[in-house]
């Protein structure tokens with residue numbers, strides 16, 4: 381009997397019922413040849429979210445895959461309720477990690493509070509809870525396209541400040557330790573980035589909304605009006621068919637374009653472990669820098 385190795389061809393299948401996202405099969409993300417890489421990179425720009433089931437990426441493989449998209453802002457961070465000693469964080473303790481896990485259940489864009497916002501991220505599932513813990517994504521290109529003309533014109537020249545202190549303290553989470561030291565990535569004391577509400581994608585030229593929980597305080601607008609406008613934009617943008625919530629299976633990996641998508645964590649039973657790995661791709665300073673401070 382001859383044994384033929386059946387190799388499934390690389391397939392990129394758009395998600396149904398959404399404006400974005402595709403599932404990629406027939407490829408090992410950790411071992412892409414140049415032709416497969418070109419196809420995947422083009423699909424990433426088109427669909428903004430690629431889902432690769434059954435990858436089981438090892439640490440080095442995930443970092444190498446993420447680096448195909450560009451230099452990294454950081455290589456690998458655990459997004460998890462499991463401590464390094466293997467015990468579970470107690471939800472009610474509400475420690476610094478728990479506060480960020482909870483905070484990230486609001487729609488947001490990564491690292492907009494840093495001088496250069498992230499280009500994207502590779503995110504993979506090692507241990508998943510039986511219920512919940514989905515990750516939501518929202519297409520800000522389609523959201524921008526769906527705005528009416530007057531609203532497009534109104535926001536075209538507007539910008540907002542982005543800050544993790546703002547978004548966390550809005551949830552009642554103190555972002556400084558009692559000794560005055562900051563605790564956690566992104567809780568810096570540097571200048572607060574100002575970013576335009578309408579972002580032009582540096583590679584596709586498409587416009588998208590740059591909003592989410594870190595955005596606040598639009599210059600030239602009173603605080604309440606600014607909050608209202610930003611909230612209205614998020615409420616409008618993050619609706620079907622512009623959203624997709626991924627229900628994770630261990631071994632899944634995704635890569636998203638942080639220059640045109642928002643994302644959010646969702647609750648799970650924190651008596652169950654959840655271990656996810658996040659590799660953050662650095663933005664290009666030429667296109668992802670904040671505006672110069674006025």
Ligand SMILES: [Fe+2]
Pocket residue numbers: 484488489490643
């Ligand atoms: Fe995030």
